[in-house]
Amino acid sequence: MSEVPKTGGGLALRELVAGRTAGADGYFRFPVDAGTWSGLCDGCADGLHDLGSLWADHGFMKLALVDPAAGVRAVVALPTEAARYPSVASRHRPALRLERAMRDLYGVQPVGLPDPRSWLDHGRWPGRQHDERYEFLPVEGEGLHQIPVGPVHAGIIEPGHFRFTANGETVVRLEERLGYVHKGVEGLMEGAAIEQGARLAGRISGDSTVAYGWAFARAVEAALGWTPPARAILLRAVMAELERMAHHISDVGAICNDASVVAIHARCAVQREDVLAVAGACFGHRLMMDCIVPGGVAVDLSPDGVGRIRGLLGRMQATRDEMLRVYDSMPSLQDRT
Secondary structure, three states, X not given: OXXXXXXXXXXXXXXXXXOOOOOOOOEEEEEOOHHHHHHHHHHHHOOOOEEEEEEEEOOEEEXXXXXXXXXXXXXXXXXXXXXXXXXXOOOOHHHHHHHHHHHHHHOOEEEOOOOXXXXXXXXXXXXXXXXXXXXXXXXXXXXXXXEEEOOOOOOOOOOOEEEEEEEOOEEEEEEEEOOOOOOOHHHHHOOOOHHHHHHHHOOOXXXXXXXXXXXXXXXXXXXXXXXXXXXHHHHHHHXXXXXXXXXXXXXXXXXXXXXXXXXXHHHHHHHHHHHHHHHHHHHOOOOOOOOEEOOEEOOOOOOOHHHHHHHHHHHHHHHHHHHHHHHHOOHHHHHHO
């Protein structure tokens, strides 16, 4: 698929919100017609503002837009006509997967969608008829070979199917197909009590439970006008940093493992375990699941938590310096990473 050219004629979000009043959460919210909708999509393509998200909502399509330079955030709503609306991806390609997902989930049809293939629906959902075969994008050229990977993987990562088309060491195209473990969280959330919704959010991705739990809590607090205590805000940040550190350490190790440097991979595994053990000692759960709740936090930092975290940071600094010396001594690892 070719890139959509910049139009140079997009509407700027900052101009559209002039004279309007933002809500308590800082977002402007207002309806738009099809022309304004398309103009704002062109504005994304022109770099006037950023696309935050896109979703279907009871007869409306909604766009979350952000202009970081102007400090403007907005959600605009377009009523659909017979479940149809002008495609965002036809003007701004990053919306493509969002539109394909909304079409699979809610049946809304983006008019002009550049890629009409399904995204989440793999032809096995009850009550739906599927005759078409999923066609991966064609690649032409001399000396090409294709390497399929997944959806079942050797590790514990969630399934995804990947098609690598390569010419020697050069990857000409990588196309992925995801959605194999779509869990229907949106449907489970509908009508759920806040407490149940928080538990669901925290289980969308277990090792990112802090990030999902915090996002859900902030959404509830914005909707209900709640202000969490200052200490809860601080503790949320501490939990999020511990989770981020564990992720980054694990990812660095996995990259080195892919490059056959198992020594650094093993060291990273030990270091990640150190982070998780400290998190468990500080907040009562290694992944800190259900520790962030709408309105605040469910647990406080343990009495020895500050000392444990300071000790962790000291050990990490020492290990970091050691691993950097190893990395600097291995040009082949640098080439591959």
